[in-house]
Amino acid sequence: MGEGMNDQDKKSPMGSEKPNLPKRFYKDVSVADEGGRAAILLDGRPVRTPGKAPLAVPSAALAEAIADEWRAQGKEIDPQTMPLTKLANSAIDGVVGKEGPVIDDILAHAGSDLLCYRASGPEGLLALQAEHWDPVLAWAAGALAAPLSLAEGVMHVAQPDASIAALRGEIEGLDAFRLAALHVMTTLTGSALLPLAVVRHQLTPEEAWAAAHVDEDWQIGQWGEDAEATVRRENRKRDFNAAARLLELS
Missing domain, CATH: 1.10.3580.10 (ATP12 ATPase)
Structure with missing residues (x-):
């Protein structure tokens, strides 16, 4: 577990039933320095993007804002409520090196x-x-x-x-x-x-x-x-x- 969330496979057409969402599998969310980047940890384990890269960002302030999205999740994880996570995933998987x-x-x-x-x-x-x-x-x-x-x-x-x-x-x-x-x-x-x-x-x-x-x-x-x-x-x-x-x- 510990994967970053994208919303591409969680969206449903307007008017359809709400999709099944993954259960929250973690208790603690923290931020740690990882080679000069701020990484988001779930129960001490690094979150990874859909491309399997560590979810690590340039500043502690941004990392804390992303961590807050993970902390705010209830019994289920709803990617629609995590736009900063989605954008950081996109930056790491889709922009770095491209x-x-x-x-x-x-x-x-x-x-x-x-x-x-x-x-x-x-x-x-x-x-x-x-x-x-x-x-x-x-x-x-x-x-x-x-x-x-x-x-x-x-x-x-x-x-x-x-x-x-x-x-x-x-x-x-x-x-x-x-x-x-x-x-x-x-x-x-x-x-x-x-x-x-x-x-x-x-x-x-x-x-x-x-x-x-x-x-x-x-x-x-x-x-x-x-x-x-x-x-x-x-x-x-x-x-x-x-x-x-x-x-x-x-």
Whole structure:
């Protein structure tokens, strides 16, 4: 036992019965130094990722936050309540030693960044997009030397090679854990700039999340909220917040 938990085989379609969850098999959760990393221990034995690597992270603060997820489990272990564990597993198994492809995927999002695609109307939506997105684009153009071009609608607009190269230089300085967090936030928002603004403390996670959902919130304001969409958004926000917390604790 002592395996890290992923949620890929524990999810069930909306509306189906709750899946069977593994029983809690441990009493004590602790953190120990393991070769300069902080490892999570269950009854003195190291937790391992799904890839069988030790679940060891860069900082004691992050390790304690992950340990708290394990401590909070009841009679069963529910991976849905352990987003930091899930993200740390992903960093160790999926990013360490594979940083290049992860960076490439983030930059692919930058090449079609949400902030660059503006609606043709109505005026209220255009104003909200400008309010939330223009300051981030201006910051990227200045602080990161990465100006991006805008387009109306969904027609693709090519971004300057020099800007993408500048963003690559910014991202390549991140370790595997912060890179994993950035990748999750980028995927969830459709923007590379918003998570980078969080990394550089230009936006709070809440501000970045709100900016990523300007269009969606506008539609909700016009047509109302869908219950299933609300649940999906809450799950995505949980993962986004976990990624932002990992950035903070790393």
